Amino acid sequence: MITVKSLQLGFGNSSGSGGGYQQVLHDVDFTVAEGEAFGLVGESGSGKSTVLRCLAGLYSHWRGDIAIRGEALGRRLTRERCRLVQMVFQDPYGSLHPRHTVGAALLEPLTIHRMDRPHERVAQMLAKVGLNESFRQRYPHQLSGGQRQRVAIARALILEPRILLLDEPTSALDVSVQAEILNLLAELRAREGLTYILVTHDLGVVVHLCDRLAVMQQGRIVDTLPTSELGNGGVAYTRTLVEATRSYSRSRERPKEVEAGR
Ligand SMILES: Nc1ncnc2c1ncn2[C@@H]1O[C@H](COP(=O)(O)OP(=O)(O)OP(=O)(O)O)[C@@H](O)[C@H]1O
Numbered sequence: 001m002i003t004v005k006s007l008q009l010g011f012g013n014s015s016g017s018g019g020g021y022q023q024v025l026h027d028v029d030f031t032v033a034e035g036e037a038f039g040l041v042g043e044s045g046s047g048k049s050t051v052l053r054c055l056a057g058l059y060s061h062w063r064g065d066i067a068i069r070g071e072a073l074g075r076r077l078t079r080e081r082c083r084l085v086q087m088v089f090q091d092p093y094g095s096l097h098p099r100h101t102v103g104a105a106l107l108e109p110l111t112i113h114r115m116d117r118p119h120e121r122v123a124q125m126l127a128k129v130g131l132n133e134s135f136r137q138r139y140p141h142q143l144s145g146g147q148r149q150r151v152a153i154a155r156a157l158i159l160e161p162r163i164l165l166l167d168e169p170t171s172a173l174d175v176s177v178q179a180e181i182l183n184l185l186a187e188l189r190a191r192e193g194l195t196y197i198l199v200t201h202d203l204g205v206v207v208h209l210c211d212r213l214a215v216m217q218q219g220r221i222v223d224t225l226p227t228s229e230l231g232n233g234g235v236a237y238t239r240t241l242v243e244a245t246r247s248y249s250r251s252r253e254r255p256k257e258v259e260a261g262r
Helices: 048-056 079-084 102-112 118-128 134-135 147-155 177-190 203-209 227-232 236-261
Strands: 002-011 022-032 039-042 062-068 085-088 163-167 197-201 212-217 219-225
Touching: 002 048, 002 177, 022 048, 039 048, 048 085, 048 163, 062 147, 079 085, 085 147, 102 118, 102 134, 102 147, 118 134, 118 147, 147 177, 147 236, 177 203, 197 203, 203 227, 212 227, 219 227
Parallel strands: 039 197, 039 212, 085 163, 163 197
Antiparallel strands: 002 022, 002 062, 212 219
8 A cells, every 4th residue: 555665865955065964764665555554663863753754745855756555656745645644743732733622623624625514523533532522622731641642643533544654652641541542543443444654662562553563773674574573583683672672661660660669
């Protein structure tokens, strides 16, 4: 369903005169099947979010080929592309307008895309993400972190896209609500037959949600494997990453253990 071939992107002045040019993506290749959940993992700065941003149309100066359902993706963000591909960001506070109610935030894309039965669609979408009608009147600051992310997911899904790009969708959330949002995302994918590309630092999230993953290092994909193979060690860099994530999780858990012992 999604084919990315030789994707390259850099920032800065590429003329060579001013210097400061940084090549961020080098020949990134991967494919994602319809209905698949594909994880992108790797060290900080390896280019994961940049890949998502190219797919979402937030960057237009990439080179290479991106095709969705066999159709080459242009560099302009068209109405059809918005209907097909939507993105959910790490921080729902940043992606929701602070002075728009939940109802207004969900109605806006429907109005722009002139969709019929807008109020009915908002009610259905709220129910799908587990929020009742009373949430329509609330502002983002009147929601918990988990509820805000539910609204952000609802806003991304309200145009009925087929592809959801998820950039660290749970990392800004309290540990207690992370599982709730992951379960919601898994449930929505199963029910709606959605295709996910998910960027995360957390291999636990990949295991929970993804069928396959690609490991990025310095702007390149260095390994692609089924999630089921993660436990088997994989190739050297993936093994190192798995170990690093394990020790990262352990160090995150330590303060809680200390707290519990008080
Ligand atoms: N708009 C930009 N202008 C200049 N450089 C950028 C820009 N966006 C990203 N970069 C650089 O591109 C590289 C890749 O960034 P990217 O955000 O894709 O990494 P990442 O793997 O998602 O990292 P993290 O896991 O920390 O979010 C980094 O070196 C970053 O500094």
